[in-house]
Amino acid sequence: MFAVYAAEPSPENPLASLRVGERPEPEVPNGWVRVAVKAASLNMHDLWTLRGVGIKPEQFPMILGCDGAGTLDDGTEVVLHSVIGDPNWSGEETLDPKRTLLTEKHQGTFADYVTVPARNALPKPAGLTFAEAACMGTAWLTAYRMLFVKSGLRPGQTMLVQGASGGVSTALIQLGRAAGFRVWVTGRSEEKRALATTLGAHAVFESGARLPERVDAVFETVGKATWSHSMKALKPGGIVVISGATSGDASAAELQRLFFLQLRVVGSTMGTREELGDLIQFCALNGLKPQIGAELKFEDAEQGLKSMLDGETAGKIVFTR
Structure with missing residues (x-):
């Protein structure tokens, strides 16, 4: 499948490890779902991944992208929650010592498909485009x-x-x-x-x-x-x-x-699945839509990453298929 990924850690020149090409399609573990990605937004975390921060060298290559929106195999439109926790943890989600984000342990959203736990795929409101919904998760x-x-x-x-x-x-x-x-x-x-x-x-x-x-x-x-x-x-x-x-x-x-x-x-670090649901409802009730500074094709990922690296942003940078 098509993907945008980090080939290896590159602390001094993060863009040097960026690759755009083919990667294996993900397997779908029990209790997880496959999402066909329609849009994914860029975060500083993606630059950290390219630098090798928060990820072990042996975990490369790593597909980038914490956030996304797309469709399940049955056509259901969803927004992704990128915090993946220990299924045995019963406390506050963001305090789970074994929690991780997409791109830290699991492959990310800058690809044709991504897999996440079923609970991490929330219904996408009809009033948000896929690009807008892809800004919600981080x-x-x-x-x-x-x-x-x-x-x-x-x-x-x-x-x-x-x-x-x-x-x-x-x-x-x-x-x-x-x-x-x-x-x-x-x-x-x-x-x-x-x-x-x-x-x-x-x-x-x-x-x-x-x-x-x-x-x-x-x-x-x-x-x-x-x-x-x-x-x-x-x-x-x-x-x-x-x-x-x-x-x-x-x-x-x-x-x-x-x-x-x-x-x-x-x-404050990220948020919980329940807070993401409340955020989506708050935006719907108030007619709020994320500020998208640039909407690019996934093939133009380097352009978006360079803009973020240079601090030249005007809202979210979003990649779409």
């Missing part, structure tokens, strides 16, 4: 959990999103606006800030700019480049919810500010 689910499960914000309070144009950031803007929060956003360029305004941000600022007032919560996916600004932006008792560190770990923890102002720092 970026939008991460944003939903950060905002509605972890932050504790109430409608009317002010949230700051660090970074204006990535998949999680654009989702946070749209979800926050729909939920009744005052949404502030920082962006590195005028184009990125304009995109945030188009998506519903109430105010936009240059990266690192002094804000008119402090905020109730900051949503972090950047890390080192924005961490100090995030800590200084918070009201006493405020919260930072962090789900990524694309620029690296913060060089200083700002501990004095943390304890003196009684700030809270909360980590």
Whole structure:
């Protein structure tokens, strides 16, 4: 079958390990289903896979792609949940020590077919295209959990999103606006800030700019480049919810500010199958559709990956058949 895959780990030059070609069709274990992939969205996790982060060398070649939407063998249209857990785990899904994502242990969605546990294939709403549905499973689910499960914000309070144009950031803007929060956003360029305004941000600022007032919560996916600004932006008792560190770990923890102002720092990773179902319903009720910055053919995967590597995104990058 056709697939886009990583041939081997390439830490310094991730695109050097990218291949577009033929791979064996997946076997379907008991309790799993085969999905004919119609669309799949790109995530930073795919660059980590190309670099060899979170995957053992012997697991290559590895088909890329955490997210996707497609059809079951009987024609049912589905959205994929990419967190695959231990079937014997009975606790909170994201805390399962044996959980994994597609592309870490199991082959991913950038292919004609992918197999997942039956519970990981959720019904696709008729109101979402396959391309739109393919954005739900990682970026939008991460944003939903950060905002509605972890932050504790109430409608009317002010949230700051660090970074204006990535998949999680654009989702946070749209979800926050729909939920009744005052949404502030920082962006590195005028184009990125304009995109945030188009998506519903109430105010936009240059990266690192002094804000008119402090905020109730900051949503972090950047890390080192924005961490100090995030800590200084918070009201006493405020919260930072962090789900990524694309620029690296913060060089200083700002501990004095943390304890003196009684700030809270909360980590958030992906989300549960139930949260994905709630997210899909929330989007349907509010008429929300993901911001797709580029829709490309799978054969043009290198173009999409290079845009992500260079930070030139304007929402989700989606590949379609």
